[in-house]
Amino acid sequence: MLRRLWHIMLKEFIQVWRDRRLRLFLFLPPLVQLVVYGYAINFDLKHVPTAVYDEDRSPASRDLVSRFRASEYFQVQHFIDNPARLRDLVDRGEITLAVRIPPDFARRLKSGKTASLQLIIDATDSNAALITAKYASLVVQDYSQELLAQRLRRLEPPVSLETPVAVEARAWFNPNLISRTAFVPGVIAMVVMLVSLMLTALAVVREKEIGTMEQILVTPIRPVEFLLGKTVPFILISLADVALVTLLGVYWFEVPFRGSVLVLFVGTLAFLFNSVGLGLFISTVSSTQQQAMMAGTFLLTPAILLSGLIFPIANMPPFFQHLTLANPLRYFVVVVQSVFLKDAGFLALWPQMAAMTGLGLTLLFLSVMRFRSRLA
Numbered sequence: 001m002l003r004r005l006w007h008i009m010l011k012e013f014i015q016v017w018r019d020r021r022l023r024l025f026l027f028l029p030p031l032v033q034l035v036v037y038g039y040a041i042n043f044d045l046k047h048v049p050t051a052v053y054d055e056d057r058s059p060a061s062r063d064l065v066s067r068f069r070a071s072e073y074f075q076v077q078h079f080i081d082n083p084a085r086l087r088d089l090v091d092r093g094e095i096t097l098a099v100r101i102p103p104d105f106a107r108r109l110k111s112g113k114t115a116s117l118q119l120i121i122d123a124t125d126s127n128a129a130l131i132t133a134k135y136a137s138l139v140v141q142d143y144s145q146e147l148l149a150q151r152l153r154r155l156e157p158p159v160s161l162e163t164p165v166a167v168e169a170r171a172w173f174n175p176n177l178i179s180r181t182a183f184v185p186g187v188i189a190m191v192v193m194l195v196s197l198m199l200t201a202l203a204v205v206r207e208k209e210i211g212t213m214e215q216i217l218v219t220p221i222r223p224v225e226f227l228l229g230k231t232v233p234f235i236l237i238s239l240a241d242v243a244l245v246t247l248l249g250v251y252w253f254e255v256p257f258r259g260s261v262l263v264l265f266v267g268t269l270a271f272l273f274n275s276v277g278l279g280l281f282i283s284t285v286s287s288t289q290q291q292a293m294m295a296g297t298f299l300l301t302p303a304i305l306l307s308g309l310i311f312p313i314a315n316m317p318p319f320f321q322h323l324t325l326a327n328p329l330r331y332f333v334v335v336v337q338s339v340f341l342k343d344a345g346f347l348a349l350w351p352q353m354a355a356m357t358g359l360g361l362t363l364l365f366l367s368v369m370r371f372r373s374r375l376a
């Protein structure tokens with residue numbers, strides 16, 4: 001049995017190496033995804049394009065504007081003098097934030113009254129708009145507290161102002177809140193699913209498409225040996241891709257790896273049960289490699305969107321939150337990020353490991369049974 005299995009695996013490796021397009025598929029998509037998620041996809045909001053419409057033109061208004069210019073989160077690109085120009089900049093998407101200071105700004109501050117300030121935000125991207133509003137509010141809040149402190153110091157006798165509650169925020173595991181620190185480990189999960197699912201489905205379908213499946217069936221090779229010989233090579237290739245992405249993530253993107261290689265390896269194997277089983281299932285419903293590729297793409301996209309890597313699961317409607325429980329990629333993303341950033345071990349990750357193992361064995365069993373019925 002081992003000899004026959006070895007020859008099937010060797011045949012699969014030779015076929016993969018001879019197919020130039022398949023060779024590119026093994027390593028090019030992981031590298032492209034790593035570069036895209038490491039550089040292009042970035043939720044860190046800095047240098048927000050900003051315009052200032054200062055109708056007051058007083059020392060107080062200039063002081064406020066200087067605070068926006070000094071902040072790394074805003075880049076004041078335009079000083080405008082009429083509302084039409086402001087609307088034009090927002091409509092054309094040249095600015096995200098417009099700060100409009102009314103003509104009575106300094107006068108109301110000197111009289112001890114509350115001065116109004118208008119922040120106009122382009123909310124086409126709602127997430128960026130919320131972050132921009134928060135950063136702008138912090139700048140104005142600091143300015144307002146400083147003015148209040150100055151007023152209290154001018155009183156007779158002087159009054160000191162102390163904040164009743166002091167908040168000290170501390171971010172664990174990703175102290176600088178860098179997006180790629182969270183996304184690069186998630187690329188490993190997508191790489192494993194992409195490579196193992198697609199290649200498993202294509203490898204089995206290829207035998208049917210070129211007409212060699214019937215020749216294999218008349219040989220002493222048993223169905224279990226055939227399936228193992230087809231899937232084990234791509235499991236090994238997936239593990240090699242994981243090692244490649246991990247090394248690039250740690251040494252190129254400087255993402256910290258605080259956990260255990262063994263925990264990452266075991267979690268990857270548990271997830272591979274799911275992607276390989278799903279690949280076998282696709283092979284049973286596809287007659288050509290094109291059909292297998294389309295089916296794999298159809299399943300891959302919602303799996304990524306419902307994994308919690310890009311969109312938080314807690315923000316999804318209840319129906320989709322329950323639907324994610326059947327998505328193995330959801331559990332693997334937690335495992336990879338926890339191993340990289342939290343140094344989590346088996347004790348902390350056993351629920352995700354158990355869920356992936358249970359889903360994977362079930363899916364693998366159903367796929368094998370369907371495959372055996374198709375062979376019969």
